[in-house]
Amino acid sequence: MAALATFLAAAPPLLADLPAAGGNLLANGGFDGSLAGWQPSGPASFSPSEGAAAPGALRVAGPLGIAGALVAFQCVPVTPGRRYDLSASVRMPYRPKTTGGVSFRLAWHGGAACSGAVLRGAPALTFESGPPFVWKSGSRRGVVAPSGAVSASLTAVAHSEGEEPFEAFVDDVSFGPVAAEETLVVPTSATVDGANGERFQTDLWVRNPEPEGRAFVLRFRCRAGEPCNTSVYNLLLGPRETRVFPDVLGSLFNRRNSAGALEVTYDPEIGPLQVFSRAGTVHAARPGNGTVVPAVPSGSARRSARFVGIAGSPDGGTTTFRVNAGAYNPGDGPAAVTLRLLDDQGRLLATVERTWAPKEWAQLNDVGATAPGTAVLDLESTLPVHPFVIAVDNRSGDPTWIEPQERFQP
Numbered sequence: 448m449a450a451l452a453t454f455l456a457a458a459p460p461l462l463a464d465l466p467a468a469g470g471n472l473l474a475n476g477g478f479d480g481s482l483a484g485w486q487p488s489g490p491a492s493f494s495p496s497e498g499a500a501a502p503g504a505l506r507v508a509g510p511l512g513i514a515g516a517l518v519a520f521q522c523v524p525v526t527p528g529r530r531y532d533l534s535a536s537v538r539m540p541y542r543p544k545t546t547g548g549v550s551f552r553l554a555w556h557g558g559a560a561c562s563g564a565v566l567r568g569a570p571a572l573t574f575e576s577g578p579p580f581v582w583k584s585g586s587r588r589g590v591v592a593p594s595g596a597v598s599a600s601l602t603a604v605a606h607s608e609g610e611e612p613f614e615a616f617v618d619d620v621s622f623g624p625v626a627a628e629e630t631l632v633v634p635t636s637a638t639v640d641g642a643n644g645e646r647f648q649t650d651l652w653v654r655n656p657e658p659e660g661r662a663f664v665l666r667f668r669c670r671a672g673e674p675c676n677t678s679v680y681n682l683l684l685g686p687r688e689t690r691v692f693p694d695v696l697g698s699l700f701n702r703r704n705s706a707g708a709l710e711v712t713y714d715p716e717i718g719p720l721q722v723f724s725r726a727g728t729v730h731a732a733r734p735g736n737g738t739v740v741p742a743v744p745s746g747s748a749r750r751s752a753r754f755v756g757i758a759g760s761p762d763g764g765t766t767t768f769r770v771n772a773g774a775y776n777p778g779d780g781p782a783a784v785t786l787r788l789l790d791d792q793g794r795l796l797a798t799v800e801r802t803w804a805p806k807e808w809a810q811l812n813d814v815g816a817t818a819p820g821t822a823v824l825d826l827e828s829t830l831p832v833h834p835f836v837i838a839v840d841n842r843s844g845d846p847t848w849i850e851p852q853e854r855f856q857p
Contacts, residue, residue, distance in 0.1 A: 470623035472523040473601065477619055478503045486520040490605065497616045499536040499582045505617040507549060507605045513613055518549070518603040522561040523622060525592045525599045530625040530715055532746065533601070534586035537574040539615045547607030548575040549615050553587075553622075555596040566593050573853070574615075575751055576607075577827065582618070585831055588746020589629055589715070629715040630745040633724045634775050634833040635810070636667075637706040638696040642769070645844040646729040649740070651695040653711060655684035657718040667700050668775060669707040671807050684720075695724075707808040708775035708833065711742065726837070728844040735845035738837070748777055748831035752851035754824040756838065757788065757814065767841045770849075772824060773810030774832040776803035782830035788814065789823050796822065803832060825854065 474484030480503055482493045490509035497504040507518050525531065537549050553569040556562065572587045592599065601622055607613030636649035655661055660683060667678040678700060684690060695709070696702040713720045727737030757770050776782045782803045788796040803809060814824065826834050836849040 470626075471621040472525075472623045473521055473620055476621050477501065478505050478617075482519070484521060488518060488520070489516045491518045491603075494616060497538070497618070499538070499584075499618040503618070505603070507603075507613070507615040507617065509605065509607065509613050513547065513605050513607040516605050518605050519617075520600060520602050522556075522598055522600050524559070525555070525596050527592050527594050527596050529592050530589045530629070531592060531599075531622060532586060532588050532625050533569075533572050533590060533622050534584065535572060535574075535620040536582050536584045536618045537615060538582045538618075539574070539576040539580065541578075541580045542576070542609065542611045542613065545607055545609030545611040545613055546576050547605065547609075547613040547615065548573060549617060550574075550604045550606075551620070552602045552604060553590065554600045554602070555593050556598045556600060557595050559597050561598045561600045563597075566596055570747070571853075573751075575827075575854075576615075579829060583829075584619070585750070586746050589625055589744040590746075625715060627714050627716050628712060629720075630710050630712045631720070631722045631742040632745050632748075632775065632777065632833055633709040633711075633722070633740055633742050634835040635706065635726075635740060635773060635808070635837070636696060636709050636724060637726065638694055638702055639704050639706050641728075641839070641844065643841065643844060647726060647846070648694040648729055649696060649709075650725045650727065651692040651709065652689060652721075652723040653682075653684065653692075654689040654721040654723075655687060656721060658686050659717065660685045660688075661713065661717050661720075663711055663713040663720060665699070666710040666712070667696065667702075667707055668710065668806050668808050669702075669705060670809055671804060673705060673707075675707075706810065708777075709742075710745070710777075726846050726848075728846065735840075735843050738846045738848045740835070740837075740848055743833065745777055748833050749851070750828045750831055751854045752826045752834050753854045754826075754834075754836040754849050754851060756849055757822045757824045757836070768838045769813045769841060770824075770836060770838045771810055771812050772814045772826075772834070772836045773808070774803060774826070774828070774834045775808045776805060776830065776832045778830045778832075779805050780830060781805060782828045782832050784826065784828045784832065786811070786814065787825045787827075789825060791822070803828075826851075
């Protein structure tokens, strides 16, 4: 944050007009002919030959070991409480002895032209090097400008390590108000028989906090090979109404032994919709407490994640857990996913590679059966997915949601 503050102090107040064509608040987000509208820094230059959709891109090139270098900056006006989408495309040519990445970071400011105090940041949009070595697109959807926000700064940051110079190209950077549709994703849900005589089910709550009625769409994305012919419902909520769907897959979608992701789509112009899910164990002899599975914005899908606490027996004794890991691919193309189980020294214990079909949900069971208590699970994907990891206590059958962590935070 100190480096960003120094950069902002030295940079002229590049403030884009409200709003640019197509809802993009950024000036020259496609780098058409130059870097006009941007404040470049360090390893940044203009590339007239590269480009995602048309020639013209921001080129990032640096020596060995770029440690969080500031690449480019732009400032735009925002409205408190509005939701904004951030998207970009990045290509990183193959370098066999070097890895790196480019992150796009938002910071909300209480003054015009990104002056005054930084109110807070927002989740970064990050691209890491790796196959395929083509233009890759990503987004962060529905990022809410906090109360008091007058402007927002967008800063591109690069990092690398290895034995060769690093190179990346950036194009089609967009930041603007969301379209009139928002989707929240519950990455995993179930009504299914488990081990040891357990049965798991998901309960869903949907609340309308606004003083007017509204519609929403609830969609079930089932696992591969399972028919989903009746998996979409258009539902209504009254003013400030809360609806509860106990065992939502069984009661609403008429599933007896199934699992998958849930999507809730609504019009955000009316206001937010609040979605909550609970995965619990149904067992007459030893009922569990259950665990919250959060409903996350569709734009929070990611290409990489780290999960800490992957262990069959974290205390080295007889207390055992089984850890199930999976993902939901919300995209329209196949996502090649690699899961790596590592010990506390970063040594590889096991690797699983699998391709998720478009809109597919899938889970791998008991991935940490032989792992030590300090093990971690890393996920890498060629397309953004919604990963999930749940640890189940073999004594009570109680599940615990394990929060995904960022793998790179320079």
